[in-house]
Amino acid sequence: MLEILNLLKQxxxxxxxxxxxxxxxxxxxxxxxGPDGAGKTTLMRILSAILPPTSGSARVAxxxxxxxxxxxxxxxxxxxxxxxxxxDLTVLENLNFFSELYxxxxxQKDEKYKEVFNFSQLEPFKDFLAGNLSGGMKQKLAxxxxxxxxxxxxxxxxxxxGVDPLSRRDFWRILxxxxxxxxxxxxxxxxxxxxxxxQKVAFLDKGRLIAYxxxxxxxxxxxxxxxxxxxxKTREAKSxxxxxxxxxxxxxxxxxxxxxxxEEKLLANIKNKLKDTGxxxxxxxxxxxxxxxxxxxxxxxxxxxxxG
Amino acid sequence: MNLKRLLAVSYKExxxxxxxxxxxxxxxxxxxxxxxxxxxxxTLDINNLPxxxxxxxxxxxxxxxxxxxxxxxxxxxxxxxxxxxxxxxxLEKSEIKIALVIPRNFSxxxxxxxxxxxxxxxxxxxxNTASIGSGYLSGGxxxxxxxxxxxxxxxxxEGKIRIWYNxxxxxxxxxxxxxxxxxxxxxxxxxTSLVIAREWERGTMxxxxxxxxxxxxxxxxxxxxxxxIGMIDLLMAVVLARLLFKVPFQGDYLFMFLxxxxxxxxxxxxxxxxxxxxxxxxxxxxxxxxxxxxxxxxLSGFIFPIFNMPLFLRIITHIVPARYYIKILQGIxxxxxxxxxxxxxxxxxxxxxxxxxxxxxxxxxxxxxx
Ligand SMILES: Nc1ncnc2c1ncn2[C@@H]1O[C@H](COP(=O)(O)OP(=O)(O)O)[C@@H](O)[C@H]1O
Ligand SMILES: [Mg+2]
Numbered sequence: 001m002l003e004i005l006n007l008l009k010q011x012x013x014x015x016x017x018x019x020x021x022x023x024x025x026x027x028x029x030x031x032x033x034g035p036d037g038a039g040k041t042t043l044m045r046i047l048s049a050i051l052p053p054t055s056g057s058a059r060v061a062x063x064x065x066x067x068x069x070x071x072x073x074x075x076x077x078x079x080x081x082x083x084x085x086x087x088d089l090t091v092l093e094n095l096n097f098f099s100e101l102y103x104x105x106x107x108q109k110d111e112k113y114k115e116v117f118n119f120s121q122l123e124p125f126k127d128f129l130a131g132n133l134s135g136g137m138k139q140k141l142a143x144x145x146x147x148x149x150x151x152x153x154x155x156x157x158x159x160x161x162g163v164d165p166l167s168r169r170d171f172w173r174i175l176x177x178x179x180x181x182x183x184x185x186x187x188x189x190x191x192x193x194x195x196x197x198x199q200k201v202a203f204l205d206k207g208r209l210i211a212y213x214x215x216x217x218x219x220x221x222x223x224x225x226x227x228x229x230x231x232x233k234t235r236e237a238k239s240x241x242x243x244x245x246x247x248x249x250x251x252x253x254x255x256x257x258x259x260x261x262x263e264e265k266l267l268a269n270i271k272n273k274l275k276d277t278g279x280x281x282x283x284x285x286x287x288x289x290x291x292x293x294x295x296x297x298x299x300x301x302x303x304x305x306x307x308g
Numbered sequence: 309m310n311l312k313r314l315l316a317v318s319y320k321e322x323x324x325x326x327x328x329x330x331x332x333x334x335x336x337x338x339x340x341x342x343x344x345x346x347x348x349x350x351t352l353d354i355n356n357l358p359x360x361x362x363x364x365x366x367x368x369x370x371x372x373x374x375x376x377x378x379x380x381x382x383x384x385x386x387x388x389x390x391x392x393x394x395x396x397x398x399l400e401k402s403e404i405k406i407a408l409v410i411p412r413n414f415s416x417x418x419x420x421x422x423x424x425x426x427x428x429x430x431x432x433x434x435x436n437t438a439s440i441g442s443g444y445l446s447g448g449x450x451x452x453x454x455x456x457x458x459x460x461x462x463x464x465x466e467g468k469i470r471i472w473y474n475x476x477x478x479x480x481x482x483x484x485x486x487x488x489x490x491x492x493x494x495x496x497x498x499x500t501s502l503v504i505a506r507e508w509e510r511g512t513m514x515x516x517x518x519x520x521x522x523x524x525x526x527x528x529x530x531x532x533x534x535x536x537i538g539m540i541d542l543l544m545a546v547v548l549a550r551l552l553f554k555v556p557f558q559g560d561y562l563f564m565f566l567x568x569x570x571x572x573x574x575x576x577x578x579x580x581x582x583x584x585x586x587x588x589x590x591x592x593x594x595x596x597x598x599x600x601x602x603x604x605x606x607l608s609g610f611i612f613p614i615f616n617m618p619l620f621l622r623i624i625t626h627i628v629p630a631r632y633y634i635k636i637l638q639g640i641x642x643x644x645x646x647x648x649x650x651x652x653x654x655x656x657x658x659x660x661x662x663x664x665x666x667x668x669x670x671x672x673x674x675x676x677x678x
Contacts, residue, residue, distance in 0.1 A: 084515025100316030101519045
């Protein structure tokens, strides 16, 4: 449904998308995760055929992003990161405008409106100006507008950013409903908990795809042992850990340090070294990695996993 | 192009226009204010201009001439004087704006049908009024001439001396057609320069270009409401000109609306072109101001007569579309000209409109800027 081949996008000397390869199957929900500036928006725009890549190619819903850009647009629903509807038009006027652009028949329109009002709960607000809606409602309206023509692929660029948790849950409920109908969804997010809900997750860092797979598979990438330690002097502890051979990744989560260890038996050695420097260990335990751990682990370039 | 989609764009744009007070003001209030302002205040026509007369001839003919000036309503005789010195004093005290000296041979020249010359002395401190007054004076002289000519039935000179097109010498009659051209530019270029740029600035363009809408549907769809606004303004201007300002209208209304439609399309084309090019409202507005509105205002002959301009400006006026449009309007309003006479101008404006609209369609890409 969505296939990306050696995609490169440069802005001058800046590489926003770095020779990216990715394949998403029909009906899958894939998450695109990465920090700000990773290239998520750039990638989404290229896939929506509104931004030409520097080189490489991609097919979305069976159409090439360059050769068949306009046909592709009939088959996709793209939600830009920034709200793209008309704030000075009402909810209904926005819906009407987009259903005309997608050339819906009267019958299709009636059916679709019923459906989107049903899942978005926006009917009571249909005569409100879009600009007066709450953030969550705006996003639901935007999603409604790009679902009117029953697209095969949804490309959503951080649709839940800055939206309250309740609306976020609502939004995801709608997404799952759409997925059940066979729509392929590619959604970028900076929330790891959202990534966990996707069938596949793509990690993007500085334009490079550093990992792609099911959340479960991604966690198996870490064939090392992940420990969490809390102690009284976090900073000192970190500098000690950095010098230990066999520790391949260290990251600080508030008061806690996560680190990965190649061999379990090195643990005793570490405990001793910390005691020698006067660091008191409050708690040290092995934990299951979260997606965030994986992401940080991968980002540190200790190992590199290419697509496939 | 798909008509349904095009109309959807027009409808959406119209809703936005109706909800944006700034656009409404620019679309309707400013043209109305300009019309009233220019129609009344800038009625450069001056009534009862105080005139001092030094009649050296003192003949029946010279008295008739002065009488005809008074009859016109533009002048009122402040004083008859006996020498230049007195005229000077009157001018100095600003009791008169303009002094008229009728030469000794006036009646003789009139009788022999020769070119008559009178001397006028103007109050330089109010050059505007004075020069308009002097214009009226020479006009009055011509009128007087033609009266004599008709009375004497001497057809030989009749052709030379009739004031043809603006017989009551009202500057308003020239100004209103020029003003219509300026108003069309406000709608066409200034207002339209904002329409595409606005969508880029508000982020709605990114959503729009990801839909199957075609560039031409977008451009023409957006043009339609502005075209209608322009036509409504034109109607408003014509109604005011006819009913309120009594500007004569000799030509064909349908022809005027058609010609104006062509000019308006060209103006809309420039606005659109600029808007697509700049993607920023402020920049687009400034560019439209510089490339369209100001030339229409300054270089079209509307305010400053073209024949008075330095040569290089005169050359530039040839690429100012408003110049041709004003010529068309004045031709239709005052002379009743039709296609036979104005065909060349109409053709130029058509080429211009076609060029701008094509250009706008060519440079619009459903792509994000790099
Ligand atoms: N139009 C542009 N011109 C130049 N650089 C850009 C442009 N758009 C994005 N970038 C750069 O490309 C990189 C990726 O940006 P973006 O795709 O917006 O990342 P994300 O959506 O993950 O935050 C950033 O470094 C950003 O500054
Ligand atoms: Mg982004």
